[in-house]
Amino acid sequence: MFYLVIILIGLGVIVGTFTFFSRSAMHEEQIDVAPTCDTCDGSNAKCEQECMMEAAVKDIEYFDDEELDAFRGRPSEDYSDDEAEAFREVLYTMRPEEVKDWNRSLILRGINMPNQLKDEVIMMLEN
Numbered sequence: 001m002f003y004l005v006i007i008l009i010g011l012g013v014i015v016g017t018f019t020f021f022s023r024s025a026m027h028e029e030q031i032d033v034a035p036t037c038d039t040c041d042g043s044n045a046k047c048e049q050e051c052m053m054e055a056a057v058k059d060i061e062y063f064d065d066e067e068l069d070a071f072r073g074r075p076s077e078d079y080s081d082d083e084a085e086a087f088r089e090v091l092y093t094m095r096p097e098e099v100k101d102w103n104r105s106l107i108l109r110g111i112n113m114p115n116q117l118k119d120e121v122i123m124m125l126e127n
Contacts, residue, residue, distance in 0.1 A: 052104065060109055063102045065090040072110045079114035087117050091124070099124045 068087065071079070079087075094102060099121060106113060113121060 061101060061105050063090060063094055063098065063105060065102075065105075068106070068111055069109060071112075074112060076112040076115045076118070079116065081116060084114035084116040087114055088120070091117065091121065096124055 068090065071083065090102070091099065103113070103121060103125070
């Protein structure tokens with residue numbers, strides 16, 4: 001009986017040690033291959049979600065567009081053409097790779113994109 005208890009304890013230690021090291025190795029592998037927000041291309045919803053959550057806890061990035069804060073909370077369909085033009089001016093002064101970050105910035109600031117501009121933004125995001 002005593003030998004059986006010793007054998008069971010020994011097996012438990014071996015299994016526990018193996019489990020600990022295998023989980024540590026898997027965790028390190030996951031860290032090495034995890035995509036960064038710079039590599040998210042829109043095809044991986046989890047990557048996009050994680051980047052959005054990451055962006056939500058960081059300071060909001062402005063793109064020399066502080067004047068757009070006046071539109072906070074306004075529905076997308078309520079913009080006049082002149083007001084939509086203010087968004088368009090900002091949009092066409094930035095590099096194409098900045099459009100995605102600018103859109104996130106607007107979302108985090110509670111600013112809805114005017115309907116008049118959404119197609120143009122989507123086209124720029126797809127390129």
